[in-house]
Amino acid sequence: MKRILLLLTICLLTLGGMAQKYSEDDVKQFYRTIQGDYTGQLNDSTTLSLHFTPIWEQDPFRWLYMEAINKSDKSIVEQKIIEIQPVSDIAFKVVVHGIAHAEQFVGKWSNRNFFDGFNTSILKGKRKFSFMKTKDFEYQTGWNGRKNLKCFPEGDRVHFKFSQEDERLYVKRLLARSSNFGYIVFFKDPTD
Secondary structure, eight states, rough: HHHHHHHHHHHHHHHHHHHOOOOOOHHHHHHHHHEEEEEEEEEEEEEEEEEEEEEETTTTTTTEEEEEEETTTOOOOEEEEEEEEOOOSSSEEEEOOOOOOOGGGGGGGGHHHHHGGGGGGGGGEEEEEEEEETTTEEEEEOOOOOOOSSTOOOOOEEEEETTTTTTTEEEEEEOTTSOOOEEEEEEEOOOO
């Protein structure tokens, strides 16, 4: 029994040592890394555009608006407000909020100042993700969350990884009641 505990302790210390230490600059880097426009294939028939736009910049490096659009019919798949909060010396959490009366914010990702006329009273409900910095400009979640977005079936678990190195957002899904993984890769659209 003591050997098992010793092995577990060594494994945990090794895994903990792999994550880089958190600094104030990490939140700024994460915030800047994920913002922008992405395109990716949700399934055989649905291509999505994702937009992550900074809002409420009087509270810097904390709030982003996210909008996912079906490219073929221009329908809104998802709208969320993302809050970034430091948690410890190796991790921080991302709180994904719903939006009351979300229809009034459709397309407003292109005008970040639009949100200055609102405050946090528009937020409703929330899901939390823990993110860790795994290397410079790369951040990922664990498997602790259940379904968090409408575009995934109930019960699917999701894992997110943002990598600025190759300008991609990776979404890995563990399908409900299955051991099968599904992958979605969103490519960051080039900026001028």
